[in-house]
Amino acid sequence: MKKKSVALFLSAAMIIGTLAGCAAPAAPAAAPADAPAKEEAVEEAPAEAEAPAEEEAAPSGEKVTIDFWDMVVGGDNYPAEAAEHAKKISEEYPNIEIAYESIPWANRYETFTTAIASGQAPDMSTGGGYQSFQYAASGEILDVGSIVEEWKEDGTYDNYNTAMIDYFQYNGQQVGIPWNYEPRYMLYRADWFEADGIEPPTTWDEIMAAAEHFTDPANGKYGLAYPTSGSSGNVLFNIWFGMNGGGIWTEDGQALDWTNEKNVEALDFIRELNKAGVFPEGLGAYESNEVVQLAVQDSVAMVIIVGGASGAQIAEAGFGDKFQYLDVPTGPSADGNNGYVTAINAIMAYSQTETPQETKDALKWWSENMIDLWTSKTAQVSGIPVRNDWLQSETYTSNIADPYMIECINRTINKGQMHTLIYPASNIVGWQTQNAFDGERWWTALSQAVLTADDGTSSLDLLQERQDDGNELLKELDGAE
Numbered sequence: 001m002k003k004k005s006v007a008l009f010l011s012a013a014m015i016i017g018t019l020a021g022c023a024a025p026a027a028p029a030a031a032p033a034d035a036p037a038k039e040e041a042v043e044e045a046p047a048e049a050e051a052p053a054e055e056e057a058a059p060s061g062e063k064v065t066i067d068f069w070d071m072v073v074g075g076d077n078y079p080a081e082a083a084e085h086a087k088k089i090s091e092e093y094p095n096i097e098i099a100y101e102s103i104p105w106a107n108r109y110e111t112f113t114t115a116i117a118s119g120q121a122p123d124m125s126t127g128g129g130y131q132s133f134q135y136a137a138s139g140e141i142l143d144v145g146s147i148v149e150e151w152k153e154d155g156t157y158d159n160y161n162t163a164m165i166d167y168f169q170y171n172g173q174q175v176g177i178p179w180n181y182e183p184r185y186m187l188y189r190a191d192w193f194e195a196d197g198i199e200p201p202t203t204w205d206e207i208m209a210a211a212e213h214f215t216d217p218a219n220g221k222y223g224l225a226y227p228t229s230g231s232s233g234n235v236l237f238n239i240w241f242g243m244n245g246g247g248i249w250t251e252d253g254q255a256l257d258w259t260n261e262k263n264v265e266a267l268d269f270i271r272e273l274n275k276a277g278v279f280p281e282g283l284g285a286y287e288s289n290e291v292v293q294l295a296v297q298d299s300v301a302m303v304i305i306v307g308g309a310s311g312a313q314i315a316e317a318g319f320g321d322k323f324q325y326l327d328v329p330t331g332p333s334a335d336g337n338n339g340y341v342t343a344i345n346a347i348m349a350y351s352q353t354e355t356p357q358e359t360k361d362a363l364k365w366w367s368e369n370m371i372d373l374w375t376s377k378t379a380q381v382s383g384i385p386v387r388n389d390w391l392q393s394e395t396y397t398s399n400i401a402d403p404y405m406i407e408c409i410n411r412t413i414n415k416g417q418m419h420t421l422i423y424p425a426s427n428i429v430g431w432q433t434q435n436a437f438d439g440e441r442w443w444t445a446l447s448q449a450v451l452t453a454d455d456g457t458s459s460l461d462l463l464q465e466r467q468d469d470g471n472e473l474l475k476e477l478d479g480a481e
Contacts, residue, residue, distance in 0.1 A: 075380030109439025133431030176346025223278035244331025253425035308382030311402030
């Protein structure tokens with residue numbers, strides 16, 4: 001009766017093609033400034049999902065299996081620890097058995113798309129930041145609003161950053177329960193800067209000057225490095241737009257805007273850095289691990305990373321004090337709106353489930369008890385919890401694996417300088433299109449193209465290609481005019 005293992009779909013998925021979470025903080029983390037209160041901008045309702053055959057729980061005593069596909073949202077030890085944690089669901093719900101599958105980020109899009117298209121969706125999963133919106137548009141997401149209503153009654157709701165719960169409302173449905181922010185940010189070698197009498201950069205001009213100062217290829221030292229390949233390289237690139245107050249959607253969320261002047265300036269600046277020779281050779285193929293290795297081998301003055309495992313690895317190698325968190329540098333046209341960027345990830349349930357109530361029970365338990373993974377230094381869970389009570393818990397703050405997260409909360413999020421990846425819009429017409437950008441690794445392609453484009457190809461040309469292809473995708477997937 002139950003669905004087959006995800007392993008059976010991995011090879012088939014490839015055929016589809018290449019299509020993304022210290023001291024205690026002074027206050028609860030505020031929502032990113034552009035986080036929407038409601039999903040109102042999408043005017044057309046998605047195809048109606050066929051109602052599950054039965055909403056009630058399975059008959060008393062009947063054991064059901066819930067397929068839970070969980071992304072690798074932490075360090076190397078995360079899958080094993082998460083699988084053990086999932087077994088505890090059965091302690092509270094003896095009629096539920098969890099079939100836990102660890103899903104790598106590589107080929108994530110095609111893994112889920114193939115399974116859903118073939119009627120073999122999991123019961124619930126974690127996933128990329130836009131995944132629940134995409135599948136909700138085709139009626140494949142189970143509304144979990146009843147969980148939120150239960151939390152309002154028992155007070156759990158008050159512990160959440162509620163703007164993030166609202167963020168995952170789509171056409172009247174709760175399409176996911178948020179669990180983390182996954183910020184991207186910059187670090188700098190504080191000891192190097194101090195020794196040479198250089199202040200931490202506050203502008204892009206100062207980043208350029210510092211990067212050139214510390215670059216010494218003969219001695220294996222470079223000014224700046226960031227991942228451009230792999231899943232982290234894909235999700236990180238938007239930080240360049242964020243620091244200049246840019247983004248790829250118009251403010252009203254109705255149209256794509258890859259080619260705006262702020263984005264052109266961002267690409268031009270990266271190309272200037274590249275021409276100045278401040279990047280290590282071969283940066284266009286670097287994944288997160290290569291950037292971390294540069295950091296812990298005294299080879300780079302500044303790095304851009306995805307918060308979580310990378311920050312934890314730098315700290316574990318004894319470089320937690322040498323590298324310090326850098327306040328958001330200002331691009332030339334930021335106009336007071338410079339910011340780092342973050343994904344907001346959810347756990348979701350699928351309408352194909354044969355046991356909707358048990359699936360929601362399991363999802364609710366996971367959301368309420370993930371603190372056990374957050375407080376495991378070895379699991380190295382990515383990002384920052386959405387729940388404010390967890391954020392202020394001494395158990396959490398004393399066990400946080402990435403020491404830079406608390407700085408991120410106090411010095412960026414609480415200052416309103418953390419943008420969502422659809423900034424400057426608060427909501428967009430093209431959630432399926434946005435998910436495709438992520439799943440198809442458009443950011444990786446652009447990140448690498450910037451480093452390899454010849455002088456005859458302008459930054460505007462590179463962005464225009466994304467704009468044109470994006471508009472076609474928007475018409476195809478979301479039906480926008």
